[in-house]
Amino acid sequence: MSKTHPKIAVAQIRYFDIHKKNNIEKIKKYIKNAAKAEADIVCFPESCLYKTETLHSDDEFLKEIKQECKKNSIWCIITEYFILRGKPYNLAILISREGKITGTSKKIHLYGDSEKIKPGKKPRVFETDFAKIGIIICWDLAFPELFKKMKEAGAEIVFCPAEWGYSHHSKKAYKKTPKKQELRLLRSLVRTRAFENLFFIALCNPVEKRREKVLAYSAICSPHRILKEIIDKEGLITAELNLKEIEKFEKIYPK
Numbered sequence: 001m002s003k004t005h006p007k008i009a010v011a012q013i014r015y016f017d018i019h020k021k022n023n024i025e026k027i028k029k030y031i032k033n034a035a036k037a038e039a040d041i042v043c044f045p046e047s048c049l050y051k052t053e054t055l056h057s058d059d060e061f062l063k064e065i066k067q068e069c070k071k072n073s074i075w076c077i078i079t080e081y082f083i084l085r086g087k088p089y090n091l092a093i094l095i096s097r098e099g100k101i102t103g104t105s106k107k108i109h110l111y112g113d114s115e116k117i118k119p120g121k122k123p124r125v126f127e128t129d130f131a132k133i134g135i136i137i138c139w140d141l142a143f144p145e146l147f148k149k150m151k152e153a154g155a156e157i158v159f160c161p162a163e164w165g166y167s168h169h170s171k172k173a174y175k176k177t178p179k180k181q182e183l184r185l186l187r188s189l190v191r192t193r194a195f196e197n198l199f200f201i202a203l204c205n206p207v208e209k210r211r212e213k214v215l216a217y218s219a220i221c222s223p224h225r226i227l228k229e230i231i232d233k234e235g236l237i238t239a240e241l242n243l244k245e246i247e248k249f250e251k252i253y254p255k
Contacts, residue, residue, distance in 0.1 A: 006130035007240045008157065008200075009039035012218040013048065014207040014234045022050045024061050027078070028068045030236060035072035037238050040130040042076055045206040045218075046090070046138050046163040049080040056083050062093070070099030075128060079137060079161040087118050092135045092161055094126055102126065103135075108146065111139035112165060125153040131243060138162035141189050141203070144196065151197040156243050158193070160203045164215045182215055187226070194221045198249045200241050207234045223249050 011030040018025050027044060034042035049061055062078070069076045075096055082091040090107035106120025107113070123146045125134045134150035134157070141160050150158055166182035186203075194201045200222055207216045219229040220239040223246075228237040 003130060004243050005240055006040045006157075006243070007038055007238055008202055008220060009034035009037060009042040009236055009238045010202050010204045010218045010220060010228075010230075011042055011044050011236050012205060012207060012216060012230050012234060013044065015048070016208075022061060023048055024064055027065060031065070031068045031072055031074060031076060033236050034238070035074045037236065039238050040075060041128070041133075041159075042074060042236075043159045043161055043202055043204045044076070044078055045204045046079045046161045047081070048078060048161070048206065055080055066095055066099040066101070068099075069095045069097065073097045075130075077135060077159050077161060081114075081117065088114075088116055089118055089120065090137055092137055092159075094128075094133075094135065097129070102128075105135040105137070107137035107140060109139045109143055112163075123147075123150050123153075125150050125155045131156045131241075134158040136160050138164060141193065144193065147193050147197045151199060155197075155199055156246060157200045157202065157241065158197075160190075160201065162203060162205050163208070164205050164217070166213055166215055179213070179215065183217055183231070186215060186217055187219065187229075190219050190221045191226065195223045198223045198246055198253065207232075 013026050077094055079092040090113055092105040094103040096102045103126045105124040108120040110119050123136055132154045134155035136146055140146055166178055190201055190203050202220045204218045208214045216232050220227045227239040230237050
């Protein structure tokens with residue numbers, strides 16, 4: 001672990017191929033893989049835990065993941081529908097190397113979520129032992145003001161767990177090549193958010209088959225280029241980030 005050169009990991013996992021209702025064994029496997037790759041943190045996609053139920057913060061599955069983080073001394077971001085104080089949220093949970101929940105971030109701009117789900121009010125930035133990180137969820141990526149607020153709060157890396165669907169709204173717009181065009185759009189959003197705020201961004205989608213197609217695309221991006229990406233397959237991508245580059249970019253592109 002280095003405070004100037006952290007290594008981050010993104011796990012583009014396939015959903016429900018080991019168990020039909022949960023991804024716990026798959027998540028634990030990729031936590032181990034990320035730790036073996038010497039990553040400081042691993043991010044999983046949106047809605048990655050359980051297929052049918054809204055969970056609670058003391059859920060047994062979450063306890064297993066916390067134990068795995070502690071065992072492997074790695075940070076982790078898990079996103080699922082959770083009940084907080086009696087209300088359901090699409091919630092990203094940040095777990096530390098010690099296996100403790102150190103923060104949560106609620107999805108602000110809901111898209112494709114149940115009408116029962118409550119939106120969050122503001123983006124969150126967290127202090128870790130390797131960097132200041134922000135967390136937003138899926139459709140929040142389309143709203144630049146959220147990223148500006150995270151930059152103002154000192155974020156150096158922003159993680160975006162997602163489950164980015166495209167079939168229902170893009171066939172009419174893109175006609176014969178919806179997947180290709182949506183990939184182009186998603187890649188451009190990641191690069192734009194990284195450049196306009198001069199920080200690093202990590203996007204994480206799943207590999208999944210359902211009626212509404214999900215774009216299996218994940219990436220780690222610097223302000224100038226995509227460092228690593230993975231398309232249409234399961235796998236782990238990692239990148240060592242040079243946080244000192246942020247200062248360099250801020251001198252080149254003054255606000």
